[in-house]
Structures are given as C-alpha cells and as structure tokens.
Amino acid sequence: MKLAAELIKLIDHKAAVECGATNLLHSSVYISQLNEHINGTCELKKHEIESKIDYLAGSMTITLDHPISELEFLRVRLCEGQNFTNVDDLSYIKKTSCTFPKAGRLNFSGQALFYASIAVKQDDTALRVVLSEAQAKQFDRLNVLRSHQVNGTDLYLRIIGIWEQVRRNEKPYYLNQLTFDYYTKARKYMAKQFSRELLFAYELTDRFFADILSREGNERLYQVTSALSNVFLTEKCDGVLYSSVKAKGEPVVALKPQVVDDKLEHQFVIEVLIDKSFGYEYYQYRTLAQTSSIGKKSGKLEW
Numbered sequence: 001m002k003l004a005a006e007l008i009k010l011i012d013h014k015a016a017v018e019c020g021a022t023n024l025l026h027s028s029v030y031i032s033q034l035n036e037h038i039n040g041t042c043e044l045k046k047h048e049i050e051s052k053i054d055y056l057a058g059s060m061t062i063t064l065d066h067p068i069s070e071l072e073f074l075r076v077r078l079c080e081g082q083n084f085t086n087v088d089d090l091s092y093i094k095k096t097s098c099t100f101p102k103a104g105r106l107n108f109s110g111q112a113l114f115y116a117s118i119a120v121k122q123d124d125t126a127l128r129v130v131l132s133e134a135q136a137k138q139f140d141r142l143n144v145l146r147s148h149q150v151n152g153t154d155l156y157l158r159i160i161g162i163w164e165q166v167r168r169n170e171k172p173y174y175l176n177q178l179t180f181d182y183y184t185k186a187r188k189y190m191a192k193q194f195s196r197e198l199l200f201a202y203e204l205t206d207r208f209f210a211d212i213l214s215r216e217g218n219e220r221l222y223q224v225t226s227a228l229s230n231v232f233l234t235e236k237c238d239g240v241l242y243s244s245v246k247a248k249g250e251p252v253v254a255l256k257p258q259v260v261d262d263k264l265e266h267q268f269v270i271e272v273l274i275d276k277s278f279g280y281e282y283y284q285y286r287t288l289a290q291t292s293s294i295g296k297k298s299g300k301l302e303w
Helices: 005-017 020-039 046-059 125-133 162-167 177-193 196-213 219-225 228-232 257-263
Strands: 072-078 114-118 141-149 157-159 239-243 251-255 264-279 282-290
Touching: 005 177, 020 046, 020 196, 020 219, 046 196, 046 219, 046 228, 072 125, 114 125, 114 257, 125 141, 125 251, 125 264, 125 282, 162 177, 162 196, 177 196, 196 219, 196 239, 251 257, 257 264
Parallel strands: 157 239
Antiparallel strands: 072 114, 072 141, 114 251, 141 264, 239 251, 264 282
C-alpha cells in the first residue's frame, strides 16, 4: 500500500516550513483559551473563536482523502404519539432561516446538517446510540429513519480522533482494516518527517477536537464546536465522523444536505416506544410499527 503522492507532498511541506516548538506553543495556548471559554472562565468574541479554530483545524490537522463505502445510518425524531407522514420530516431540515436551526454540535445557526448514528454491528447498538443522542426518555415515542449509502458511491468523512486511535493501534470497529492501515502508514510517515514537537501539536489538536465533540452540549460549547463546520466541511468533505456523547466510542456523523440527496437512500422508518431508560445508551424499547414503503419522489411514508 502506497500513500498518495499529494499526501506525501503535504507532509513533507509541513515538515519543512513549520516550527514544531512554535506550533506546539500556539496550539496549547489556543486550546487552553477555548476550554476556558467553554467552561465560562473567560469570554471570547465570535471572531476570536473562529480565528483560533481556523488555526487549529486548518494548520494543525491533516485530512486523508480516503473514501468509505456501504455505510448504514439511523436518524431519530420524537413523534409524540403521531407518526410522521413524510420522510422530509425525519431527514435534514429543509426550511432554514438565519436563526433556525440554532447552533448545534457541528452546525452554526441557520445551517442544516444530517445527524445520524452509523449502523455497523448486527445488533441494536446503533439504534440505542441514536436514541441516547436524542436524549430519549421513558414513554417517549420516536420515529427512526434507516438509510443506506447508494451502491457505487464514496463518502469522504473527516474522522475526528482517528490519529489517537492509530497511535494506540486501536482500530475502531466501523473502519475496515485497509482504511485503518492507510491511516497507520500516514502517521508513521508523519512521525518520520515531523519533529517531536510538531507531531505533539498535531496529536494535541486531534485530541482536543475529539474531546469537545463528545462532551455534553451547551451554548458555550456549541459556540466553539459549530465553528468547526466552516473549516471541516469543505467542497471535498462530505461530513464529519465523531464519537457519540452518551455512548463513548460509538460512531455518529454529521453530513451535508447535498450528500444526503446524492449519496443516501432512505429504506424504512420504524416507530419505537421507550419502556425504560437506564442511562447512557441503555434502553428497553418496543418496535410498534414499520413503514411498508417510502415514496421515491413524494417522500410519503406508508405505515
């Protein structure tokens, strides 16, 4: 397996022009300041947050253009006893404004994204994960949309925290061995070309992003994490893969709306009733109903 020539060129360029000690100092200071803003011990203006995030995400990270295929997704929405009648009600928000939806985990105010869990295991893990992300409570009724990646399409995802997993040689179960081996080879080349301080700066930044994206949400946190959207969701990037908040280590994604339209096919919707919520991603639930079809053009749900 060979690394892409463009990736080798990028790593060589960064190794030649970047000062490890300076980058490590800036990264650690910016991360500390952003954490202080999140914790409420200091107040950063919007442009200050964006400039620090831009530096960290733009300069202290390396993205691999390595495609992923054949993924399955689950997305959930509280239906309050009456099932939704159109798939658009369960997909990303179609009608946005400057204030709706409000800023979230990776979306800034007024930006629609498709948040979902990834279904890899042949059990109900992904369903329980997405229920926990929606903070489902006892006696809640929810509609769960299952979608899959269209055959022959590739998804280019920014995988947050992957470099730490590579460093530990802990392959996440949702990645195939070939993809993980490619990341491993890339990190070995980085370690060879980078100074110790420069490698630390990159790994520190990766750890910080993985940390803040898996924290319990609040307004100050989202002021920081939503700023990642402008840097991560470039033309070449379809979405961001990161760890669930309640189910640490389980994969969830935020996809761009156009990607959902072009590369995903909605399969069916089920109605779920929560009998008991035990905490984290542990639930006792019942499936009450399932759609028989989803209109190809209309999106109408037939129950």
